[in-house]
Amino acid sequence: MNILVVGGGGREHAIIHKLTESPKVSRIYAAPGNGGIAALAECVPIKATDLEKMVEFAVSHAIDFCVIAPDDPLVLGMADAMEEAGIRCFGPNRAAAVLEGSKVFSKNLMKKYGIPTAAYETFSDPAEAMAYVRGQNRFPTVIKADGLALGKGVLIAEDLAAAEEGIRSIMEDRIFGQSGSRIVIEEFLTGPEVSVLAFTDSHTIVPMVSAMDHKRALDGDCGLNTGGMGSIAPNPFLTPELLEECRRSIFVPTMEAMNQEGRPFKGVIFFGLMLTPQGPKVIEYNCRFGDPEAQSVLPLLESDLLEIFEACADERLAEVEIRFSDRAAACVMMASGGYPVSYESGKEISGLEPDGQSSRARIYHSGTRLEDGRYYTAGGRVLGVCGSGATVAEALEKAYQAVGSISFDQAHYRKDIGRRALEAGK
Ligand code: AMP
Numbered sequence: 001m002n003i004l005v006v007g008g009g010g011r012e013h014a015i016i017h018k019l020t021e022s023p024k025v026s027r028i029y030a031a032p033g034n035g036g037i038a039a040l041a042e043c044v045p046i047k048a049t050d051l052e053k054m055v056e057f058a059v060s061h062a063i064d065f066c067v068i069a070p071d072d073p074l075v076l077g078m079a080d081a082m083e084e085a086g087i088r089c090f091g092p093n094r095a096a097a098v099l100e101g102s103k104v105f106s107k108n109l110m111k112k113y114g115i116p117t118a119a120y121e122t123f124s125d126p127a128e129a130m131a132y133v134r135g136q137n138r139f140p141t142v143i144k145a146d147g148l149a150l151g152k153g154v155l156i157a158e159d160l161a162a163a164e165e166g167i168r169s170i171m172e173d174r175i176f177g178q179s180g181s182r183i184v185i186e187e188f189l190t191g192p193e194v195s196v197l198a199f200t201d202s203h204t205i206v207p208m209v210s211a212m213d214h215k216r217a218l219d220g221d222c223g224l225n226t227g228g229m230g231s232i233a234p235n236p237f238l239t240p241e242l243l244e245e246c247r248r249s250i251f252v253p254t255m256e257a258m259n260q261e262g263r264p265f266k267g268v269i270f271f272g273l274m275l276t277p278q279g280p281k282v283i284e285y286n287c288r289f290g291d292p293e294a295q296s297v298l299p300l301l302e303s304d305l306l307e308i309f310e311a312c313a314d315e316r317l318a319e320v321e322i323r324f325s326d327r328a329a330a331c332v333m334m335a336s337g338g339y340p341v342s343y344e345s346g347k348e349i350s351g352l353e354p355d356g357q358s359s360r361a362r363i364y365h366s367g368t369r370l371e372d373g374r375y376y377t378a379g380g381r382v383l384g385v386c387g388s389g390a391t392v393a394e395a396l397e398k399a400y401q402a403v404g405s406i407s408f409d410q411a412h413y414r415k416d417i418g419r420r421a422l423e424a425g426k
């Protein structure tokens, strides 16, 4: 089969790497792909959000199956456009992708169907939002822009002044653009965070091995929120009992709620969970694999990923086997100095083999460019360095050994990926 994978980051590299193991795959295109992906797939310079060109390419290149990995094309309706053109694809349609595309939608869905989440109110008038935080006078409080904001649309306000400033900057100054025309203000939750990605065809939902992201830029969970600086899988905080509770109170009810709303979801639902003292609660939904969660979850998948993708699209997920290894994986993200604020690109990367890999660990490229056989940085997040082993500790050791052998000017990485999980004695 000819496969087109939409996207060009580490998540897409991990998806493509897994797809190359499928005997059904003959050729893979990636749009736009990146320097590291180029070793496994033909990269096509089409922007992930360019629906028209993407469909045109799929039709003219006899694509048998399209995998839409990032959130923005899904929210824009790329799955609908592909299907209209007769191209089978993996990823929710526009009606279902609203689960991630609108926080107001997802919060109201959870309220309506009794799915545990932080208590909240929604606002489209800044004055009302201000009056609400003043009246509540409970801090910290959490302010979220309604729409997509590159994972940055969440502000945690420690006091009234910060909350008022947050509301002003999102709703009036529009620091997240149109995403800020409506906001959610919600209760601040505490507890370990867990990412669970689950395959669903709208009838069956199958959670993958759990993961833990590390969103803050600096060690000790300090600094700004990023797209994710590293991940481990499995997440030791999610015990089998808690997983079962999540399945019963969150995973299945979410799939069924989307059916009830006439928005059947086919693809990956990403459950961002917090294990609070009152039980697991949903922090956010995403309509796709996480990045860098995919880089530590997919290497543990032992079944054929293309078969699973096809089964989701054809609504026969119950028929396929989805098996994960009981080993562990870890991904340490090497980023450009200054990320997530401002950073320079175009730095030459040393320590990689000609195919962009390392002999010590698997490398999933997030933002690189290949030119004349050399790799250069081309983004905030540059390389996801991924180790695997019998335990998370072993996987981390391998990943960090490889990180030590790779360098570029002003490279920055966190030195404490997975430490909290290990220290909790899990
Ligand atoms: P999100 O972009 O929704 O994943 O939020 C980014 C991060 O903000 C999450 O990973 C949490 O660490 C934090 N966060 C979001 N919502 C809450 C909440 N209600 N209480 C505490 N922390 C939160």
Ligand code: GLY
Binding pocket: 151, 213, 227, 228, 286, 289, 290, 291, 292, 293
């Ligand atoms: N790692 C979080 C996300 O992909 O949204």
